[in-house]
Amino acid sequence: MTPPTDASRQRDADLLQRVASGDEMAFAQLYDRFAPGLYSLVLRVLHDEAEAEDVLQESFAHVWRRAGTYDPARSSAFTWSVMIFRNRAIDRLRLRQRRARTLDGAATEALRFPQQDDRSAAVPAMREQQTLVRSALTQIPGDQREAVELAFFGGLTHEEIAERLATPLGTIKARIRRGLLKLRECLKEGA
Numbered sequence: 001m002t003p004p005t006d007a008s009r010q011r012d013a014d015l016l017q018r019v020a021s022g023d024e025m026a027f028a029q030l031y032d033r034f035a036p037g038l039y040s041l042v043l044r045v046l047h048d049e050a051e052a053e054d055v056l057q058e059s060f061a062h063v064w065r066r067a068g069t070y071d072p073a074r075s076s077a078f079t080w081s082v083m084i085f086r087n088r089a090i091d092r093l094r095l096r097q098r099r100a101r102t103l104d105g106a107a108t109e110a111l112r113f114p115q116q117d118d119r120s121a122a123v124p125a126m127r128e129q130q131t132l133v134r135s136a137l138t139q140i141p142g143d144q145r146e147a148v149e150l151a152f153f154g155g156l157t158h159e160e161i162a163e164r165l166a167t168p169l170g171t172i173k174a175r176i177r178r179g180l181l182k183l184r185e186c187l188k189e190g191a
Contacts, residue, residue, distance in 0.1 A: 012077035013070075013079030020067035027064055034078060038085045045089035046096075048174050055092050059085045082115075100158060100173040103180070107151060136186035147172055 012033065018026030035056065042059075043052040062084055070080050137145050151162045158176070162169040 009076045009078075013072040016063075016067050016070045016072075016080075017076045020070070021066060027060075030063070030077075031060060035082055037078070038081060041082060042085055044091040045086065046093060047168060047170050048177075051092060051096070052089075055085070055088050060086045062088070069148065075146040091172040096170070096173060096177070099177055102149075103173075103176060104158060107155075110152075111155065132187065133183070136183050139186045140179050144175045144182060148179040148183065151176055 003089050008177065012030070015026045015030045015033075019030055019119060033042055038059070042055045043049065046055065059081075064128050066084075070077065074080075075083075137149065142147070146165070148158045149160070149169050150164065156164065158169060161167075161176075162172045162174060
């Protein structure tokens with residue numbers, strides 16, 4: 001990639017000023033100029049295409065709302081944008097890690113509860129719920145289903161799943177998170 005010229009930096013600054021005044025055409029031009037590089041940056045941080053696309057969209061919405069705060073004397077428009085997108089990607093990564101820790105904690109806590117006695121009055125209801133969950137599991141994508149099953153039915157940690165499937169840890173955590181969200185949607189639809 002060639003370094004930006006003074007003319008292109010000025011054009012980018014002008015586009016941001018027009019965006020600050022609500023110019024949608026300028027925003028579209030800014031998006032076309034910046035999106036490929038910013039998407040690459042976000043993808044390198046998150047290692048997940050779907051999340052990178054979400055962060056790209058959220059960050060451009062932020063640029064739209066905050067374009068008036070851009071100061072061309074402090075940085076180029078692209079550098080200003082890079083900081084916004086990088087921070088948003090890191091925030092998303094931290095959120096993903098917090099969720100994964102919460103899920104890990106919930107899975108560990110669930111293992112502490114004693115198994116129900118078959119003579120318990122709750123057994124038929126639990127069996128019905130298990131049937132509903134198993135049925136809903138068939139409706140989520142295979143890679144997500146596999147990760148969820150290994151975590152919640154196989155009792156494996158995220159690290160063990162990543163090792164067993166020869167897949168990056170972040171990908172496993174994303175699959176489990178997305179699988180649980182999809183599972184919740186399926187169960188809501190079935191209720």
